[in-house]
Amino acid sequence: MVTLALRQCAIALLSLSVVPLALSASAAEVNKARALYHYQMFCQGCHTPDGSGNGDIPALKDFMGYFMNTDQGRAFLVRVPGSATSKLDDQELAEVLNWCLAEFAGVSLPVQGYAPYSAAEVSVLRAEPLEEIEQHRAAVLLDIVKQRQQPAL
């Protein structure tokens, strides 16, 4: 059931026409060499070198930017166990997340741009790691789809 919901969600999200603005994360301090190294060490083993994921492992590529449309979505990317419980400190985790968004999110980034993660934001969010990840992910994505489908006021 969750899988079906995720599939519908993915289709709906992909059907939205989004043209990312110039990367707003560029304003954040990102040491690309360090961020790449941390991605290789702590993320790539599952999410694969180009972020395309594999089987049950979600793709970051052309998808993770959708989560930046809502506060819940932003929180999700930090609260997933791979992020929240990683060995990286708050600054390093914010950096690698911002780097991933710049490298992988592509067409999924919000049209209106987005604010990069800060160490302070990451510190608060990672204090509550997620447990029921799949259900939470599906709910977050459904909210994003509903929000995107509402007419502008």
Next chain:
Amino acid sequence: MMSFLDRLFEQKARGVAQSSSRRGMLKKLGGALAGVAAVPLLPVARADHHGGPAPEKPQEQGSDTDCDYWRYCAIDGFLCSCCGGSASSCPPGTEMSPVTWIGTCHNPADGRNYVISYNDCCGKSSCGACLCQRDEGDRPPYRPDKTNDINWCLGTASATYHCSAAVVVGVAFAE
């Protein structure tokens, strides 16, 4: 004058039409296009670097069939280089797992640390040759991304473990 040119071009056109076929032309054109398209698709190492420049190649020292070989600092399994593959490729008939555990190893030949991806090769029963267990940086299974005690044949058609490869991902960032 014009009628002369008309006749000349008509004769030439008929000559070409009689000595060739439209399908032949399409075949040649298709072959040429397919050849051009195939050039950038030749097998190159795409798996171990991220779209940018290829990772710096380490200086090599030692044999990749020895457990002491520098890339194997955190390995736990049968060496693919003893099983018909190499330190970075799987033996024929097996599939490399795309899901891996990753660590760093120090290369004594050039004094640098490298990020190493330990990819299990899957789809045939255990190779049984060159068992190697070094475990540097290995963590207990409650850190699943940093343990070599689990079967990493994940995302492959078969979960049957055969051997382990050690692929150089890049130079480690000096923190």
